[in-house]
Structures are given as C-alpha cells and as structure tokens.
Amino acid sequence: MAVIKVVLGDITQERVDAIVTAANESLLGGGGVDGAIHRAAGPRLAQAGGAIAPCDPGDAKATPAFNLTPPVKHVIHTVGPVWEGGSYGEADLLASCYRRCLEVADDLGVHSIAFPAIATGIYGFPTPDAARIARVTLAATPTKVELIRLVAFDEETYEALSGGSTSS
Numbered sequence: 001m002a003v004i005k006v007v008l009g010d011i012t013q014e015r016v017d018a019i020v021t022a023a024n025e026s027l028l029g030g031g032g033v034d035g036a037i038h039r040a041a042g043p044r045l046a047q048a049g050g051a052i053a054p055c056d057p058g059d060a061k062a063t064p065a066f067n068l069t070p071p072v073k074h075v076i077h078t079v080g081p082v083w084e085g086g087s088y089g090e091a092d093l094l095a096s097c098y099r100r101c102l103e104v105a106d107d108l109g110v111h112s113i114a115f116p117a118i119a120t121g122i123y124g125f126p127t128p129d130a131a132r133i134a135r136v137t138l139a140a141t142p143t144k145v146e147l148i149r150l151v152a153f154d155e156e157t158y159e160a161l162s163g164g165s166t167s168s
C-alpha cells in the first residue's frame with residue numbers, strides 16, 4: 001500500500017521518479033501546471049507528447065522527463081475532465097485519471113510519484129470534490145508505487161487534499 005503525503009509547493013521541484021501533469025488531449029503543453037512542467041522539461045517534452053497524442057480525458061500516457069533533474073525519469077500526462085456542472089461523468093473521469101496514472105507508473109516500475117490537483121484550475125473542477133476523489137481513488141487503487149505525493153500549489157488546495165470537507 002502506498003504512503004500518501006500532501007505537500008504545498010511547486011511540482012517541478014519534486015524529487016520523485018515520476019511527476020504527473022494535468023495536460024490537454026494534444027499533450028503539447030498549455031498553461032497552469034502543464035506549462036510549468038513543459039518549461040522545466042524543455043521543448044522535447046512537447047515533441048514526445050505530440051508523438052503519442054491524443055490522450056483521452058481520463059487516460060494517462062508517459063514520456064521521458066528530459067531536462068527535469070533527477071530523480072525524475074518520467075512525466076505522466078493525464079487529461080482531466082472539463083467541469084460542466086457535475087452531471088456529465090466528470091467525477092468518474094477524474095477518478096480514472098488517478099487510476100490510470102498509477103497503472104502507467106506500475107508499468108514503468110515507478111517507486112514514487114507526485115500529482116498536482118488535476119482539473120481544479122483551468123478545467124474548473126471544484127477543489128473540495130476533486131480532492132476527495134483524489135484521496136479516495138488513490139487509497140483504493142492497488143499499486144506497487146510506494147510513495148504518492150499530492151502537491152498543492154495554494155493553501156485552499158492543501159487543506160482540501162489534507163482532508164477538508166467537500167462542498168457537497
């Protein structure tokens with residue numbers, strides 16, 4: 001069973017085997033955490049992403065981490081759901097992101113992984129609910145990964161990932 005830790009910080013500074021980016025289907029990069037990771041990894045990340053795109057919402061695909069410094073070896077690109085009010089399967093798609101990232105991590109022999117709060121920025125998923133889905137899904141998914149770090153970029157997200165109440 002993996003140990004799950006919640007931290008506040010910049011995911012590009014994480015010292016883990018793999019970091020997860022909240023991507024879009026093109027895997028060519030974007031704003032938010034995806035932009036930060038692509039800037040840190042360099043232009044080869046978008047080239048590698050584009051070569052294996054598209055990535056469906058809820059799915060996850062891995063590339064090398066390029067200019068990100070060790071121990072990071074892999075970037076796992078996952079595409080969260082765009083929030084449309086909650087009645088269009090958004091929760092299931094978000095849970096699938098976390099599950100698929102762990103499956104891809106297991107295929108790569110990853111021991112430690114860092115996740116951002118997928119879909120809670122530009123895609124608009126309410127943070128308290130997204131955080132609960134992350135915690136519940138990661139705790140319930142069998143994996144060989146030993147350490148999971150949930151990286152919050154702000155206090156609200158940190159509190160939510162740490163077990164705050166949900167909005168519903």
Ligand code: APR
Pocket residue numbers: 009010011012022023024029030031032033034035036080116117118119120121122123124125151152153154157
């Ligand atoms: N480290 C950790 N978390 C970060 C960082 C960072 N350096 N930068 C932003 N975040 C956080 C945001 O504060 C938010 O909590 O990542 C979370 C996810 O927000 P977004 O990056 O906007 O991702 P998402 O909501 O899934 O939207 C994805 O945005 O960047 C584009 O290409 C991406 O089209 C896709 C969409």
